[in-house]
Amino acid sequence: MENIPAFREDPYLVGASDYVAKLRFQTSQRTSKTWEELDARLLKNESFGQTLLDTGFLTAIGDSLRMKYPDTLARLTSAHTYVKQHLIWNGAHNLWADNLREVFNRKKGDAADLNLLLVALLRATGLEAYPLALSTRDNGQILAEYPSLTSFNYVAALTTLGGKDIFLDATLPYLPPDLLPSACLNGKGRVVDLAHARWVSLIPRQRMSVSTTFRMAFGPDGTLSGQAEMACAGYAALLWRMRLSAKDTSSFLQKTLEKSIPNFTVSQPSFANADSLAKPLYLRCTLQSREPLQQAGERYYFMPLLGSERSENPFKAPTRTYPVDFGFPLEETNFVEYTLPPGITVEELPKAATFTLPDNYGRFMYSVILNGNKLQISSRLVLRKPSFTGGEYSTLRAFFDKIVAKHAEQVVLKRE
Amino acid sequence: MKFLLLSLLAIPAFATDDKPQYAASAIPAALRTGAHAVLRQHETTFTVKSAGKATERVHLAITILDESGQDHATQVVRYDKLTKVTDFEAQLYDANGKSLKRLKKADIQDLSAVSSGSLFEDNRLKVGQFRYASYPFTVEFDYETSTSNLLFYPGWFPHHEKDLALERADFRVILPPTLRLRFRELNGITIGKTDSSATENRHHWHLGPLPVREVESLRPAYATLGPGVLTAPSSFEVDGHGGELRSWQELGKFLYDLNAGRDELPETLRQRVKTLTAGLTDPAAKVRKVYDYLQQNTRYISIQLGIGGWQTFPAATVAQTGYGDCKALSNYTKAMLKSIGIPSHLAVVRAGDDEPDVLTDFPSVQFNHMILCVPLPKDTLWLECTSQNSPAGYAGSFTGNRHALLVTPEGGKLVQTPRYAATDNAQHRRVRLMLSPEGDGSAEVTTRYTGQQQDTRRMVKHQLGPDDQRQWLYKHIAVPSFDLSAFALQDDAERLASVTETLSLTIRKCASRSGSRLFLTPNLLSAWTSIPTPTARTTEFEIDLAFVDTDTVTVKLPAGLGVEFQPDPVRFDSKFGSYEAAVRVADGTLTYTRRMLRHRDTYPHADYAAYTDFCRKIAKADRAQVVLVKKE
DSSP states (O other), rough: OOOOOOOOOOOTTOOOOGGGHHHHHHOOOOOOSSSSHHHHHHHHOOGGGGGTOGGGGGGGHHHHHHOOOSSSSHHHHHHHHHHHHEEEOOOOOOSSSHHHHHHHHHTEHHHHHHHHHHHHHHHHTOOOOEEEEOGGGGOOOOOOTSGGGOOOOEEEEEEEEETTTEEEESSTTTOTOOOOGGGOOOSSSEETTTTEEEEEEEEOOOOOOEEEEEEEETTTTTTTEEEEEEEEEEEEHHHHHHHHHHOOOHHHHHHHHHHHHEEEEEEEEEEOOSTTTTTOOEEEEEEEEOOOEEEETTTEETTTTTTTTSSSSOOOSSOOOOOEESSSOOOEEEEEEEEOOEEEEEOOOOEOOOOEOGGGGGEEEEEEEETTEEEEEEEEEESSSSSSSSGGHHHHHHHHHHHHHHHHHHHEEEEE | HHHHHHHOOOOOOOHHSSSSSOOOSOOOOHHHHOOOEEEEEEEOOOOOOOOTTEEEEEEEEEEEEEEGGGGGGGGEEEEEEEEEEEEEEEEOTTTTTOEEEEEOGHHHHHHEEEOOTTTOOOOEEEEEEEESSSSSEEEEEEEEEEESSSTTOOOTTTTSTTTTEOEEEEEEEEEEOOOEEEEEEEOOOOOOOOOSSOOOOOEEEEEOBBBOOOOOOOOGGGGGGGGGEEEEESEEETTTTTEEOOHHHHHHHHHHHHHHOOOOOHHHHHHHHHOOOOOOOOOHHHHHHHHHHHHHEEEEEEEGGGGGSSOOOOHHHHHHSSEOOOOHHHHHHHHHHHHTTTEEEEEEEEHHHHOOOOOTTSOOOOOOOEEEEEEOOOOOEOTTTTTTTTOTTHHHHOOSSEEEEEEEEEEEEEEEEEOTTTTSEEEEEEEEEEOTTTTTTEEEEEEEEEEEGHHHHHHHHHSOOOHHHHHHHHHHOOOOEEEEEEEEEEEOOOOOOOEEEEEEETTTTTTEEETEEEOOOOOOSOOOOOOOOOOOOOOEEOOOEEEEEEEEEEEEEEETTEEOOOOOOEEEEEETEEEEEEEEETTTEEEEEEEEOOOOEEEEEGGHHHHHHHHHHHHHHHHHHHHEEEEO
């Protein structure tokens, strides 16, 4: 290679090493000709398939979970919860597990230890379950044309529910069923089994979903006061549950909210469903604006999303070579309701709008409704696919430009 | 055979003691609050055997309460040619204090600590580390180093890390009766005990129990260390050189003698310098010429080796190789100036944007860098000899606003480096904006940065290629969505350094439109957004950059639009600085002017609310909008 310019990292670029030209070597003896051969080798390996054979120590727990939870979803959830609660993850990724009985007794292990133990426990409860071998984002993509053990560096678990695949991972305590850690969201994974071997797509079905709701009263002096709520689901819930678990929760929440809503004083911060993984996580607080809205004569002007707007285009560079990878589909909903006092009327409002990306991969909807003395602004952004190619970049950048411009539009109110 | 048997029987002292200690349950509740780890025991004993030999023994036990405290399960010990690690042991305990594991010699990693950009160093690390995740657990480290570099005595700040509570810590210094310890107690530590006998001088400081320290923002650098002690020798030996260290004068004298006679140049270079400066009469012009020659012909590379940390390479070596570290390049420049009859002094300084000034009342080696000071009839020029693009006489954020120790034949003299006032650190910006009726804009921006405000841009100009400069600007221009159609960065060699930046911007939706109105924030590029969170504060705070920003924005208004609203002029003063902004409209052109000035100072904690209010008022004024509306 000659005269190659330096590789530059852009925002939302994942697995940078996948884009750098390279040669990989492998000893010919260890090469499998097909992925099926490789499945067989994995299953024969004492740090992988063989670990799943000697699991009599799980029979009693498996039986009791089977009796207690006849329903499949409840049973797989209980097995998942059992492993997450009884074992601690040591932070390491791995494809190879230790003897599972030892893992079970010492109550901690790496990703392979915990997830293969989970496969074993699911089987002990009478469910079908398989190891799901994959390559984490740091490890690069799996090249389908080169069957190789070194492609994989991680194993999760897979089971099925009503014919649908369910991914399971026991490393992070806040992972609900069917949510893989973000490091695992990399192309495809392989179900390792002699009879059921196949590739499954790891493109996440769950979104990074954040929904903010403000209900504000417009005071006679032009100040705003009311309640705010942020509901997080999918990957957003995972992220916030982890943040909340590591900190002195109440002061952390207070500081975080103050930072994200700078023009308001925050009081009574609270959260709900921190441990109910099947439900959205709610963060709530009471807000009081620090100063009145900008006023000119008898008019008030303001941006209605109160700091929850997208104020900058994340894609500043005019061009891009490599894909944009958000990791997961995105969903952002903002809803603000103003209760206007008597004597305040609406003079001018932003107009409703809908912008879309080609093939409906992204959609932005903005609406403004005036209903009596209630003024409701809602904005919803959905990106259905988690990554976009370099060729789609300029369209994506222009899409965000329009969102930023729409969010900057202002409301004009008039005092009679 | 006998040998083998003996070594098998030898049981390490650690392992015999299986009485549980360090049970996590014994930690008082008050120390757990907010802590991720608790320092159970910390004992440092520094034993000076003679002016040139000492050992330091450290014993510490830390209970790690959760994952965020995991870093404390690693202990790093530095060593080099003059300092050896003579013992390093580490042991792991479970929550009940039961011993789980002891690191073997082979488990202690031995790593090189050579930093990038360094040609040669002998710094190395020994690292003992436990990977364990069943919280809480306790790690215990015991190590000893022996040093023959007694220019430095240790500083002791066991409580400096955040999220760490401290149960008890002890610091002992033992010296022979002939040697006297010099020390400086800091940040409220209880005064230590001193015991002198015929055989030794003993000092002892104690800390604890101390709960987690709330580390408040904007603290003066020394305050962030927590309570502790700095120590220093009164006389010392290092690598065959010795000296007294009771005053700045004596420290400077030692450094002068160590470096004396190393400023001789080869004859060809003497001639070269003479020719270069021939015809110049102003000594300042001659210094500039020599400095320019230095910048064109040498480059900086770090070399750290034993006494080489303090003794320069001879000037003749630099003349031959073309490279050197800060000492070698300063000494080389000194030699060139000497050859044309201009005297100068080496000066040691504690360099770095975030480094505190030296404690002027505690003479000791508090320095990490060398520069050159050239006293001239009218003024003094300071030369940063490791830079290839800094103007002669400019010290900037790296070495300005602090003290330096001049190394003169009479000894050391503590003097001030150049101080930069608010008006020196300026950002003067002019924006001409054309606005379309839809609110799209195109702007021509010219900004002249001077003093400390130009440091970053000078680096961008000299260290990045055009593509990376463009990327950098895209990242640092605070406009929601724009394209940069052209840009230029130009610098000069004036003593108060400056960089002029010109930008051509196309700004989409520069003014936001709602129906018949356009909303324009005339402060397009200079809005102040950093508002510290107003919290009850218990410690003083430091604002370490003084600056002034001025802005003039002229906007040609689109035809058919009139001004419905313009913000009133704003003007206020406070002890932190001053601010004024105004909008005027005349002949279809809107002109916005702004001036913000901030002082550099340290303020009592009670002023913090007023400071956040000052920032908030500025941020609010900077957000003020002009409302344009279609003329009827």
